Amino acid sequence: xxxxxxxxxxxxxxxxxxxxxxxxxxxxxxxxxxxxxxxxxxxxxxxxxxxxxxxxxxxxxxxxxxxxxxxxxxxxxxxxxxxxxxxxxxxxxxxxxxxxxxxxxxxxxxxxxxxxxxxxxxxxxxxxxxxxxxxxxxxxxxxxxxxxxxxxxxxxxxxxxxxxxxxxxxxxxxxxxxxxxxxxxxxxxxxxxxxxxxxxxxxxxxxxxxxxxxxxxxxxxxxxxxxxxxxxxxxxxxxxxxxxxxxxxxxxxxxxxxxxxxxxxxxxxxxxxxxxxxxxxxxxxxxxxxxxxxxxxxxxxxxxxxxxxxxxxxxxxxxxxxxxxxxxxxxxxxxxxxxxxxxxxxxxxxxxxxxxxxxxxxxxxxxxxxxxxxxxxxxxxxxxxxxxxxxxxxxxxxxxxxxxxxxxxxxxxxxxxxxxxxxxxxxxxxxxxxxxxxxxxxxxxxxxxxxxxxxxxxxxxxxxxxxxxxxxxxxxxxxxxxxxxxxxxxxxxxxxxxxxxxxxxxxxxxxxxxxxxxxxxxxxxxxxxxxxxxxxxxxxxxxxxxxxxxxxxxxxxxxxxxxxxxxxxxxxxxxxxxxxxxxxxxxxxxxxxxxxxxxxxxxxxxxxxx
Numbered sequence: 001x002x003x004x005x006x007x008x009x010x011x012x013x014x015x016x017x018x019x020x021x022x023x024x025x026x027x028x029x030x031x032x033x034x035x036x037x038x039x040x041x042x043x044x045x046x047x048x049x050x051x052x053x054x055x056x057x058x059x060x061x062x063x064x065x066x067x068x069x070x071x072x073x074x075x076x077x078x079x080x081x082x083x084x085x086x087x088x089x090x091x092x093x094x095x096x097x098x099x100x101x102x103x104x105x106x107x108x109x110x111x112x113x114x115x116x117x118x119x120x121x122x123x124x125x126x127x128x129x130x131x132x133x134x135x136x137x138x139x140x141x142x143x144x145x146x147x148x149x150x151x152x153x154x155x156x157x158x159x160x161x162x163x164x165x166x167x168x169x170x171x172x173x174x175x176x177x178x179x180x181x182x183x184x185x186x187x188x189x190x191x192x193x194x195x196x197x198x199x200x201x202x203x204x205x206x207x208x209x210x211x212x213x214x215x216x217x218x219x220x221x222x223x224x225x226x227x228x229x230x231x232x233x234x235x236x237x238x239x240x241x242x243x244x245x246x247x248x249x250x251x252x253x254x255x256x257x258x259x260x261x262x263x264x265x266x267x268x269x270x271x272x273x274x275x276x277x278x279x280x281x282x283x284x285x286x287x288x289x290x291x292x293x294x295x296x297x298x299x300x301x302x303x304x305x306x307x308x309x310x311x312x313x314x315x316x317x318x319x320x321x322x323x324x325x326x327x328x329x330x331x332x333x334x335x336x337x338x339x340x341x342x343x344x345x346x347x348x349x350x351x352x353x354x355x356x357x358x359x360x361x362x363x364x365x366x367x368x369x370x371x372x373x374x375x376x377x378x379x380x381x382x383x384x385x386x387x388x389x390x391x392x393x394x395x396x397x398x399x400x401x402x403x404x405x406x407x408x409x410x411x412x413x414x415x416x417x418x419x420x421x422x423x424x425x426x427x428x429x430x431x432x433x434x435x436x437x438x439x440x441x442x443x444x445x446x447x448x449x450x451x452x453x454x455x456x457x458x459x460x461x462x463x464x465x466x467x468x469x470x471x472x473x474x475x476x477x478x479x480x481x482x483x484x485x486x487x488x489x490x491x492x493x494x495x496x497x498x499x500x501x502x503x504x505x506x507x508x509x510x511x512x513x514x515x516x517x518x519x520x521x522x523x524x525x526x527x528x529x530x531x532x533x534x535x536x537x538x539x540x541x542x543x544x545x546x547x548x549x550x551x552x553x554x555x556x557x558x559x560x561x562x563x564x565x566x567x568x569x570x571x572x573x574x575x576x577x578x579x580x581x582x583x584x585x586x587x588x589x590x591x592x593x594x595x596x597x598x599x600x601x602x603x604x605x606x607x608x609x610x
């Protein structure tokens with residue numbers, strides 16, 4: 001890792017200046033084989049009164065509550081002379097120390113064995129740390145600087161990778177709690193490949209691929225070449241790179257089949273955890289997470305909703321704008337891989353087809369707006385619940401909803417204004433992202449109005465499709481690019497019975513979806529389906545056979561049991577609502593020159609030849 005500070009003397013002077021007030025941590029891994037780390041925290045200049053120390057209940061990039069305190073134990077407090085202090089655990093993740101001196105040391109053990117972007121994991125091969133899942137912090141001292149020292153001399157070949165500022169001697173610095181909590185850290189015998197990029201102001205910055213994987217260095221180097229091409233397409237959208245703190249951006253990449261898997265954005269880095277044996281052989285399949293998370297270094301990390309500022313570590317952070325923050329990022333994550341040549345046009349249409357099907361056919365989109373979908377993230381974003389929810393009938397992911405909205409807006413800007421969604425993102429970047437002014441939804445509307453020079457269009461778009469639940473005319477919009485949106489199975493019967501569990505000849509239903517024939521017939525989760533139209537249902541083949549034997553409008557008898565009680569109902573088949581996107585030429589039509597130009601301008605590379 002590149003060292004920011006050039007001389008030991010300057011480092012010592014800097015540490016001396018920090019030492020008056022900074023909160024310092026030391027982390028060691030004597031029992032990593034059993035997934036434990038030892039953490040100590042020294043807090044100087046503690047104000048009079050009760051000192052409260054806690055673990056976070058939220059994490060940057062996540063929007064639901066997470067109980068990080070459950071993995072902390074053996075927490076103790078000591079004064080400056082080493083005397084143990086009395087503490088009160090007032091909540092599961094909150095500790096109060098009523099009597100103390102000017103200096104307090106906290107020690108504890110943290111358990112971690114979940115490798116993703118949210119939690120922590122320790123073993124003999126690495127220490128994978130999301131900071132909120134690992135480090136306690138004192139209440140009321142958020143503006144104090146942080147120093148963290150990693151002790152890992154017994155771990156052969158481990159190195160540190162993090163966006164934290166290196167201070168030498170395995171010690172790293174953050175200016176405040178917000179930056180510290182946003183700085184995931186990987187210690188491992190990783191391989192790395194780096195390259196420099198030049199911003200429009202002439203400043204050179206370095207992008208690092210840091211891979212903890214079972215791959216040769218040549219694979220890492222080749223993968224970095226693929227990422228360079230991807231990064232170029234991202235730059236073409238925004239027009240400039242963010243100014244990365246300390247001049248570095250890190251892809252912290254962990255690859256192993258037993259990983260939990262995840263992608264989690266941060267200000268100058270991203271954690272990408274993937275579940276394959278290695279990178280080699282899976283390069284293209286793994287790029288989607290890289291593309292999505294890297295787009296976040298502009299959108300979310302700097303172009304940021306006011307509802308997420310400042311990030312609250314005491315509980316979940318509710319936001320109205322995740323349809324843009326996450327959804328527009330989802331749209332571009334896939335689109336830019338097509339522009340970079342890693343996905344085909346057919347791949348792109350498959351992605352768009354999934355978005356449109358979801359937004360036009362799901363009850364979550366039919367009855368709730370993108371704003372309401374965003375607000376449900378406090379429950380949906382990897383939130384943990386043991387009871388069943390009705391999420392399938394009231395929620396469409398803000399990733400999907402927002403991406404479908406981005407698709408529609410992009411096509412409308414291209415067709416009606418000779419503009420693109422790229423233009424809109426650059427306008428938002430100039431107004432709010434680059435100066436880092438948190439935005440509101442009215443700000444987003446105002447920017448669209450200024451870009452199009454048509455406030456009526458902007459007001460109508462937001463009223464109908466952002467605040468409201470109306471849907472864009474995707475068929476008309478796609479036709480401009482020579483794509484036809486049509487029924488995938490016209491005239492075919494449909495029950496709405498999806499994802500049944502077949503166990504020893506029993507067909508057990510999942511939750512049914514509002515508006516489907518199964519829902520209308522009164523069928524629901526845990527019903528055991530016996531017969532349809534007199535035909536016994538024991539496997540998927542028998543269900544498919546009876547469905548294909550009917551047409552929309554047919555009414556059949558259904559028998560089933562619920563909690564052991566025999567029941568019957570009638571089910572009316574409807575037409576299968578699934579849609580598909582096909583090129584106009586495959587649909588038997590003619591691809592005009594105008595359609596070809598529209599398609600090329602939309603899906604082809606935007607990188608100018610160097």
